[in-house]
Amino acid sequence: MQDRKFVRPRQKLVEFLRKKGIKDERVLQAIGKIPRHKLITTALYNRAYDDTALPIGLKQTISQPYTVAAQTEMLEIKRGDKILEIGTGSGYQCMVLCELGAEVYSVERHNELYHRAKEALKQEGYKALLKAGDGTLGWSTYAPYDGIVVTAGAPVVPDDLIKQLKVGGVLVIPVGDDKTQSMLKITRVSETEYSQDEYDDFKFVPLIGEKGWGE
Numbered sequence: 001m002q003d004r005k006f007v008r009p010r011q012k013l014v015e016f017l018r019k020k021g022i023k024d025e026r027v028l029q030a031i032g033k034i035p036r037h038k039l040i041t042t043a044l045y046n047r048a049y050d051d052t053a054l055p056i057g058l059k060q061t062i063s064q065p066y067t068v069a070a071q072t073e074m075l076e077i078k079r080g081d082k083i084l085e086i087g088t089g090s091g092y093q094c095m096v097l098c099e100l101g102a103e104v105y106s107v108e109r110h111n112e113l114y115h116r117a118k119e120a121l122k123q124e125g126y127k128a129l130l131k132a133g134d135g136t137l138g139w140s141t142y143a144p145y146d147g148i149v150v151t152a153g154a155p156v157v158p159d160d161l162i163k164q165l166k167v168g169g170v171l172v173i174p175v176g177d178d179k180t181q182s183m184l185k186i187t188r189v190s191e192t193e194y195s196q197d198e199y200d201d202f203k204f205v206p207l208i209g210e211k212g213w214g215e
């Protein structure tokens with residue numbers, strides 16, 4: 001019964017994101033299915049479907065729904081695509097990727113969040129392969145990937161991530177300083193060539209790791 005009261009707020013969020021410029025209906029449908037309220041503390045339930053980032057502990061946040069939708073849309077996911085996510089966090093973005101039929105691999109730096117997200121995904125019936133580790137190094141075991149999405153702000157584009165893209169693959173990553181970042185969409189055109197598009201400013205927690213902001 002409790003979940004029913006969140007149906008309308010989720011629908012309103014989808015309508016808001018559509019008006020804000022998200023065009024991929026598959027992405028909007030996925031956002032409309034994910035129980036975001038289950039990934040935050042009950043004290044924040046009344047804000048669960050606001051278009052805003054919310055704290056999840058350890059100085060981390062569950063991403064703003066618009067940001068999740070925008071990054072996912074940029075990936076142009078096809079069912080069966082192999083997608084690497086850097087920064088599992090609450091598991092919200094991971095669930096959206098799974099809803100789109102992607103084969104998801106996700107790396108989380110914080111052990112506590114890794115275990116929490118793993119349990120949340122299991123409870124909601126989503127299958128993804130997670131590990132705790134330094135996301136700036138990617139996950140070479142399962143490379144190359146059709147798409148890579150980074151959910152934290154980086155000072156530069158980690159070269160390990162570029163190398164783990166398939167030809168034709170897309171890396172979506174926010175790059176900038178500790179205040180704002182520009183969203184980069186980098187496409188691997190050939191073994192040695194890449195194209196890049198840049199989008200409006202975003203705000204993320206910092207990407208920590210060997211190829212990020214450091215420990």
